[in-house]
Amino acid sequence: MNHEAQYGYGLWSLVFINSAIFIIFAFSFTKPKTSRDWRSFGAFSGFIVALFTEMYGIPLSIYLLLPWLSARVPGIDFLTHDAGHLPEMIFGWRGNPHWGPFHIASNIMIFGGFLMLSAAWRVLYQAQQRHELATTGLYARMRHPQYVGFALIMLGFLLQWPTILTLAMFPVLVWMYVRLAKAEEREALREFGQEYESYRKRTPAFLPHFVPRDRSAPHPH
Template sequence: MNDSPAYGLWSLVAINSAIFILFAASFFKPQSRQDWRTLGLFSAFVVALFTEMYGFPLTIYLLSGWLAERVPGVDFLSHDAGHLLEILFGWKANPHFGPFHLLSNALIIGGFWLLAKAWPVLYEAQQRGALARTGPYARIRHPQYAAFMLVMLGFLLQWPTLVTLAMFPVLVFTYVRLAQREERQALAEHGDAYRAYMNDVPGWWPRFR
């Protein structure tokens, strides 16, 4: 935990933020004002996350007194100390192999895997003007939004900050509202077929049976 300070790396902030924002935009394909607002919130989450991860550790500065009292002897300006959950729960080894970091990796990888599986199904259905009902859409109705939530939750476990913790519930609420709006559009377009789909397939959490 006595690594040299690892902040002020603004090029990494810019590169990582750009990659995730462009990736999200390629799947959202925003058109309406609400779509752009949703993408803007996600972009703000990503920028805030990587700013504190590589640029300026605002959360650590604000909580420095409390952290130093609770976990004495830790250099909180080292990169490893930014993995606050491992530090606070007493993980003494490399935090990249700690339980929260491993769970974070699983959520992030799982989220991107779900996103990769869902997008081709949705695209093919849109090309035919049909409902997406295969692949992940056979288990939940909103796999793309669920995937983004998993990725964001994974990042929160890996590198929690005060700003992203405050933003996460706002983003979840926004995604749910966007999903509801899209369902109203699907009902208007597909009618009883989509009602039957809603009865058969849960919105966010699959039925394991």
């Protein structure tokens, strides 16, 4: 078999095109304005570039893990593109990896994350135009749906194409988003006072209440 014909990397045009598509999508859904917006968007963009660089450019993680991978799953050329879908390879999926369970779950998470960004931005933009607190739509379920959307997209990509660098970046970026969320809350408290305090008490920060609370039910003593 001709290894050169099977080598799935060094495709720098695909690195650029795919990075640009997802970064532009994220920009169109979030439209960053403040320095905080740009920090969160920039961190997400860095994650995307690092991901596609290894997906199509230089498979650094596969080079580093190749001895272990070859021993764990013998008989697979891990320098082909399809074999770069490591969860499918490691857990024994031998069909087209794009139809594997991890890849399908990944696509659902990525698509869902972008839907969250889009839906949250519309609510937030309308509230900002009216100089009001955003408390409807996804903001009625959680206080920071945009950051949850970014995390969901990154988690989806990790499930599809994990790399050492992006796995290391993910917890750092989540920590950064938590810090940015806390900074936003301090500003909202200064601007909206008791209104925001009441909203914060009844609405979780990141993990939503899927079943609305029954406010008429008696409180336990």
